[in-house]
Amino acid sequence: MEAWGFSLKLLITGASGLFGSKLAQMALARNFEVYSADIQSRTFYGQFVLLDISEKLKVHEAFRSIRPDVVVHAASLTDVDKCEMNKELAWKINVEGTKNIVEAAVETGSFLLYISTDYVFSGRKGSYKETDVPHPINYYGTTKLKAEEIVKAQSEYFIARPSVIYGSAPAAGKVNFALWLIETLQKGERVKIVTDQWNSPTLNTNLAEMILEVIERHLTGIYHLCGATRVSRLEFAQKIADAFGLDKRLIDPTSSSQFTWVALRPMDSSLDTSKAQRALKCKPLGMAEALGKLKLELSQK
Numbered sequence: 523m524e525a526w527g528f529s530l531k532l533l534i535t536g537a538s539g540l541f542g543s544k545l546a547q548m549a550l551a552r553n554f555e556v557y558s559a560d561i562q563s564r565t566f567y568g569q570f571v572l573l574d575i576s577e578k579l580k581v582h583e584a585f586r587s588i589r590p591d592v593v594v595h596a597a598s599l600t601d602v603d604k605c606e607m608n609k610e611l612a613w614k615i616n617v618e619g620t621k622n623i624v625e626a627a628v629e630t631g632s633f634l635l636y637i638s639t640d641y642v643f644s645g646r647k648g649s650y651k652e653t654d655v656p657h658p659i660n661y662y663g664t665t666k667l668k669a670e671e672i673v674k675a676q677s678e679y680f681i682a683r684p685s686v687i688y689g690s691a692p693a694a695g696k697v698n699f700a701l702w703l704i705e706t707l708q709k710g711e712r713v714k715i716v717t718d719q720w721n722s723p724t725l726n727t728n729l730a731e732m733i734l735e736v737i738e739r740h741l742t743g744i745y746h747l748c749g750a751t752r753v754s755r756l757e758f759a760q761k762i763a764d765a766f767g768l769d770k771r772l773i774d775p776t777s778s779s780q781f782t783w784v785a786l787r788p789m790d791s792s793l794d795t796s797k798a799q800r801a802l803k804c805k806p807l808g809m810a811e812a813l814g815k816l817k818l819e820l821s822q823k
């Protein structure tokens with residue numbers, strides 16, 4: 523490891539989640555000492571730490587006992603509609619929880635990486651750069667932006683903004699979009715997919731590799747760490763179908779006005795990855811390469 527030079531203690535929050543579980547698995551393979559914290563013990567790698575991030579004293583206790591060198595804070599209430607319906611809970615987990623993690627990381631002198639989201643942007647422009655001003659249009663995005671501000675008040679931090687994370691295994695009790703689509707099309711069932719929402723789908727293992735490089739090189743600042751290809755949800759579905767030899771004719775294009783979501787969705791929250799492309803050796807992958815990697819990962823299970 524370039525910047526550390528010893529077996530590093532890594533604490534991951536949200537470590538049973540779609541991203542956190544992969545990060546933990548891949549960090550273990552690189553001989554990190556991994557502490558996987560989550561509110562429930564489901565899929566985890568390394569040593570499990572039962573931790574509700576909204577419980578300040580417990581967070582401080584965990585940090586004092588582990589004394590992590592690095593913390594990747596990925597725990598969040600990620601259900602966008604639930605955040606809109608239960609704002610108090612969303613604030614408690616996403617904002618207060620992040621404040622607890624930040625304060626504990628300051629006390630133990632741990633390097634903090636926060637996993638934010640493309641939903642901090644309104645979606646009216648698309649291809650957002652790190653220098654664009656965020657303007658969330660739903661409560662989930664509002665809490666994630668507030669959490670970014672709390673993280674940014676520290677002298678040293680890293681904020682990653684991914685977008686629509688997908689991967690080869692269900693996690694945190696949920697099947698991600700790519701897996702759901704593959705399974706549904708394999709059963710020969712029809713699906714309705716929207717044509718009017720764009721983003722930058724992110725393969726969880728690609729994100730984990732980039733985060734591991736950030737840790738190893740001790741990079742700081744805000745980076746859009748997501749897939750390198752901007753696609754509509756329909757294009758994403760069609761590309762998945764093509765990559766897995768599934769029948770695209772089962773995909774019915776539809777408009778987001780046909781769905782009744784509680785929270786507003788940004789129309790185009792795609793992210794520009796040029797800063798990450800320049801800075802990292804492990805690059806944000808284009809869609810074709812990422813889907814090839816997903817296929818390989820699924821075949822190895």
Ligand SMILES: NC(=O)c1ccc[n+]([C@@H]2O[C@H](COP(=O)([O-])OP(=O)(O)OC[C@H]3O[C@@H](n4cnc5c(N)ncnc54)[C@H](OP(=O)(O)O)[C@@H]3O)[C@@H](O)[C@H]2O)c1
Nearest residue numbers: 536539540541561574575596597598600639684686687694
């Ligand atoms: N998934 C995406 O498309 C996406 C896109 C952009 C950004 N992100 C961000 O990326 C990060 C990782 O996302 P993900 O998809 O891996 O999320 P995920 O699969 O939903 O995992 C989040 C984990 O955090 C846990 N958690 C919730 N409340 C907690 C609490 N009070 N204390 C401790 N743990 C708690 C969850 O447990 P429960 O399941 O029991 O609640 C879950 O295991 C999140 O910060 C998210 O905001 C995700």
